[in-house]
Amino acid sequence: MKNLRFYLATFAGITAKLLLKLLRKDATSAPGKIAYKICPDILKEIDRRCRFKILVSGTNGKTTTNNLINWIISPDKTILSNLKGSNMVNGIISAFINNLKKSYEIACFEVDEGSLPVVTKDLKADIFVTTNVFRDQLDRYGELDRVKDLILSHINGALAVINADDPNLASYSGEKKVFYSVDENALSRLANVTLDSWFCPVCNSQLEYTFYNVGHLGKYICSQCGYKNPESRFLITNIKSEDGSFVFDFMDRENGTKIQDIRWKVGGIYNLYNVCAAMSVAMLLGIETNKIKDRVETFTNKLGRMEEVEVYGKQVVISLVKNPIGMSETLKVIADDPCPKAIVFILNDNAADGKDVSWIWDADFDILSEVKNIRALFFGGKRKEDMALRVKYSSFELKDFEFIDFEKDLKKVISLEEAHKIYILPTYTALFKTKKIVESLKKT
Numbered sequence: 001m002k003n004l005r006f007y008l009a010t011f012a013g014i015t016a017k018l019l020l021k022l023l024r025k026d027a028t029s030a031p032g033k034i035a036y037k038i039c040p041d042i043l044k045e046i047d048r049r050c051r052f053k054i055l056v057s058g059t060n061g062k063t064t065t066n067n068l069i070n071w072i073i074s075p076d077k078t079i080l081s082n083l084k085g086s087n088m089v090n091g092i093i094s095a096f097i098n099n100l101k102k103s104y105e106i107a108c109f110e111v112d113e114g115s116l117p118v119v120t121k122d123l124k125a126d127i128f129v130t131t132n133v134f135r136d137q138l139d140r141y142g143e144l145d146r147v148k149d150l151i152l153s154h155i156n157g158a159l160a161v162i163n164a165d166d167p168n169l170a171s172y173s174g175e176k177k178v179f180y181s182v183d184e185n186a187l188s189r190l191a192n193v194t195l196d197s198w199f200c201p202v203c204n205s206q207l208e209y210t211f212y213n214v215g216h217l218g219k220y221i222c223s224q225c226g227y228k229n230p231e232s233r234f235l236i237t238n239i240k241s242e243d244g245s246f247v248f249d250f251m252d253r254e255n256g257t258k259i260q261d262i263r264w265k266v267g268g269i270y271n272l273y274n275v276c277a278a279m280s281v282a283m284l285l286g287i288e289t290n291k292i293k294d295r296v297e298t299f300t301n302k303l304g305r306m307e308e309v310e311v312y313g314k315q316v317v318i319s320l321v322k323n324p325i326g327m328s329e330t331l332k333v334i335a336d337d338p339c340p341k342a343i344v345f346i347l348n349d350n351a352a353d354g355k356d357v358s359w360i361w362d363a364d365f366d367i368l369s370e371v372k373n374i375r376a377l378f379f380g381g382k383r384k385e386d387m388a389l390r391v392k393y394s395s396f397e398l399k400d401f402e403f404i405d406f407e408k409d410l411k412k413v414i415s416l417e418e419a420h421k422i423y424i425l426p427t428y429t430a431l432f433k434t435k436k437i438v439e440s441l442k443k444t
């Protein structure tokens with residue numbers, strides 16, 4: 001009977017997938033939703049078919065980290081993964097339906113923090129990667145402490161790969177754990193205004209920082225109880241920044257391995273954390289260092305996370321923004337780029353974006369005043385006026401800008417002669433439309 005349910009569920013899921021493909025609609029969630037309804041135990045079956053399981057969770061960086069792990073360990077292994085960022089239960093089951101096999105050597109899933117209770121009940125991870133905890137969609141997830149507890153309490157005895165530079169996550173008390181961290185570098189900051197959390201998770205006193213890399217990720221110590229970054233086994237160090245990309249060394253201190261001069265084409269310090277987490281997992285899986293280096297150097301982002309597309313001979317950079325830290329870090333990357341540019345902010349408030357757009361007030365828009373050669377500035381999306389107002393209240397002098405209907409006007413924006421590069425910063429629901437428009441322009 002149980003088997004019958006499973007086969008009915010996969011049959012219904014596959015049918016849904018084929019229909020959606022025929023209609024050219026997205027099939028990253030609906031097939032799983034249908035299959036899950038018919039067979040609520042389907043995650044157990046997925047668990048049974050996957051020999052080794054890796055889960056990735058945290059506020060930012062899940063999609064990039066998950067894609068990187070996949071990129072490094074493929075193509076010689078059969079992997080099951082939700083690469084397109086669909087990270088709730090339905091997305092994970094859809095990934096299975098869309099790539100149905102009797103068995104997989106490795107499963108690697110990014111899991112939405114809110115979906116961890118349901119997912120980890122049936123999927124038993126061998127490795128659990130935590131990225132970071134920032135304020136994000138508070139109407140959905142609640143405050144930082146709650147999110148931290150949500151993540152740490154669902155590691156369930158897996159080997160935890162933990163960001164040592166996040167004071168909240170580093171307090172994890174489980175026994176099976178390894179830490180990773182990113183060294184101070186030219187882009188680290190000594191003062192930072194977008195701090196979400198700077199209190200000691202042990203005694204609640206204020207933490208003191210030597211430097212900040214991203215938000216509250218950095219080198220910290222509590223002067224009251226002495227709580228500080230744990231010693232990390234994996235470390236990215238000797239970081240040089242060149243034209244928005246990086247060259248760095250990666251170390252595994254436990255076995256003395258060092259991979260030198262890794263050329264990493266993706267900008268943003270936050271992406272150094274993502275690549276550090278992914279390389280740590282690759283080392284734990286015993287992948288050869290030559291291969292790790294080669295794969296990291298050939299990785300390109302294709303999912304709207306600093307994704308670069310060439311249209312009309314110009315670089316169009318699309319970067320999803322969904323919370324204060326993500327926005328601030330993206331602005332830092334733009335500030336690091338001297339070329340003549342246009343910037344397009346697209347703010348929506350649909351359910352998947354989070355109805356509450358107040359997070360934009362916690363992002364550090366003062367960074368905009370450090371950006372050189374802004375040739376044009378646009379605001380689009382359902383809440384474009386809120387976004388413009390937010391920028392107006394920063395130290396950036398907002399004079400010339402335009403409100404646009406981005407679905408109609410992106411072509412015009414990209415055609416602007418005076419801008420060599422176009423940065424488009426959409427929220428979640430605007431991302432897919434933006435990508436579709438840019439892809440279609442690429443073909444014309």
Ligand SMILES: [Zn+2]
Pocket residue numbers: 200201202203204205222223224225226227
């Ligand atoms: Zn303390």
